[in-house]
Amino acid sequence: MAAPARAFVYQAYQAANQLARTKPLVRSQALQAIAQAIDSARDDILEANTLDLEACQDSEMPDLLRRWLKLTPERLDRTVEILERLSVRSDPIQQVMRASFQHEHSQAYSQLMPLGVIAFVYEALPELAAIATGLCLRVGNSILLKGGTEAVHTNQAIVSVMQEALESTELPTTSLILLPEDDPATSLAALVTQDQWIDLVIPYGRPELVQQVARLATSPVLRTSMGNCYLYWASGGELETVRWMILDSHASEPDAVNAIEKVLIDRDCNLSKLTVLMDSLRSKGFRLKGDEELVQEMPELELARHEDWSRPYLSRTVAFKLVPGIEAATDWINTHSSGHADSIVTDSYEDSRAFSRELNSAMVHVNASPRFSRSPRHSNEIALGMSNQKGYRRGRITLETLTTIKQVVLGLGQ
Structure with a gap:
């Protein structure tokens, strides 16, 4: 097992334990800080994106990935807006729900809890690093990011801005970790087999990437789907x-x-x-x-x-x-x-x-358009993508998708 990958994942695991104890207001303030930092650094982010676009000019990269890779001011605007909306979203963690069962001489209830450590594997689409981070931090999860080599400069620019913003908050900076793209010790296989500490892997991109992650992973995988x-x-x-x-x-x-x-x-x-x-x-x-x-x-x-x-x-x-x-x-x-x-x-x-x-x-x-929107105007729900997977969560990948349920039984000691 690759030691560097294990080290990164363990840092994220420790951060997740701290995040689970944070108050909703602290997480909201962190998202506001990240949104403001990205908004202020947009010129640097777009400049880094230009470097990535220039680097792939002579490559055989599919046109689809080129479109995904090319950031625009409008895409950054939407990213900042999503982070700001997440910062004021009501907190689902610790939400108490009626349990589906009751024990004699006791009372049972359920509540939503953070999943823990999320690994997000994605290609191109650099702004998804910020959106996935926002969703994870909002519900108290830490996140490991594994981007593609085609967006190395943009990914690094966005993550650096977010980590600098975290330094001004009460959240641990290791709540967010970007794994090196070109280091064999932090390869995809080295990441998604860290099932001791990773609670969920979310691959996002073309079907080939999703299938590759599903084949390699020993950690639980939430498959995303696109098209067809x-x-x-x-x-x-x-x-x-x-x-x-x-x-x-x-x-x-x-x-x-x-x-x-x-x-x-x-x-x-x-x-x-x-x-x-x-x-x-x-x-x-x-x-x-x-x-x-x-x-x-x-x-x-x-x-x-x-x-x-x-x-x-x-x-x-x-x-x-x-x-x-x-x-x-x-x-x-x-x-x-x-x-x-x-x-x-x-x-x-x-x-x-x-x-x-x-x-x-x-x-x-x-008789209704299936058009996908990460931040629909008529709803306060933010979505990372879509899942067609049975057995975990299907449909839109939202804040609640990144949580789990704890059942608590209160007894009378008899």
């Missing part, structure tokens, strides 16, 4: 609703987590409506694909390969497929979707209920 979301267009569904939902789901920047990439169309739908939809999407720069049946009807469509239906494009690409009805649609989605956010457009209450009941996805959207 389905929409079922029922026979009575409105064309304009379908068009709006697809376009809106792709509008999240920089990572369109819940982008609709596959559309199943009821055979009873008028194909002339599909032509109108496709023309509209092409005008917006979308690449369109179809199954064999649709390609025969519309030769201008690119043929979707068999493996396309089960993997995300992570681009402005949409594939269409004809299905005989809602049962076939739900069966197909349950088999091929990433399972975190799928949708239906229908004018039938019965269809909407059947779709919601039969689908295995974490979130189901009925």
Whole structure:
């Protein structure tokens, strides 16, 4: 086992023990300090980001990662806003809830507690270091960050600013640790196998990264998911609703987590409506694909390969497929979707209920855009990403996701 990785993780473990005893006000003040520090250091952070962008100019980095890597003032503004909103968010820790059981001659209750040490493994998207840190510190967790080499300068700049801000607070500076990207002793494998002290690993990025972490880790892993979301267009569904939902789901920047990439169309739908939809999407720069049946009807469509239906494009690409009805649609989605956010457009209450009941996805959207937002205006909930994982927490990764439950039994001594 790599000694440097063990040393970093143990420091985070000790910090987590201290954080668990801190008052909510102290953690709120720390988040306010971090938000102000990032806001003041934006020029230095953007300059570091320019170094990373210049370093990857001659590389074969995918365009997707280049878009994720390129920080903008607007993305930093949103990051500062999220940290500020987290600082005034009501504290879920120690929240008392009724227990689901009671013992004789005693009273039982449950309360939320910090998980402890969170390892966050991410590629590009440098502002996620600050957002993940904010979520963890708000509920009393320490965090270990493992970023990608493509963002080495930006990651270091952001973390240095946050650590300097922590020095002016009552929180331990080791509450936040960035592991070196290029040291074999702190490699991904060395980090995610520290199950003695790491309570949860969250990988964030392309499916290859998430799968790699899940294969290597001996610590618990919360899988995140991105793309390969389905929409079922029922026979009575409105064309304009379908068009709006697809376009809106792709509008999240920089990572369109819940982008609709596959559309199943009821055979009873008028194909002339599909032509109108496709023309509209092409005008917006979308690449369109179809199954064999649709390609025969519309030769201008690119043929979707068999493996396309089960993997995300992570681009402005949409594939269409004809299905005989809602049962076939739900069966197909349950088999091929990433399972975190799928949708239906229908004018039938019965269809909407059947779709919601039969689908295995974490979130189901009925005539509503699945667009992902980390900090929605209509809610005080902040989300890091989406999880399609059964067995731990599904759906939006929020403050409550980073907690656990303690059950307390108060007896009378008899």
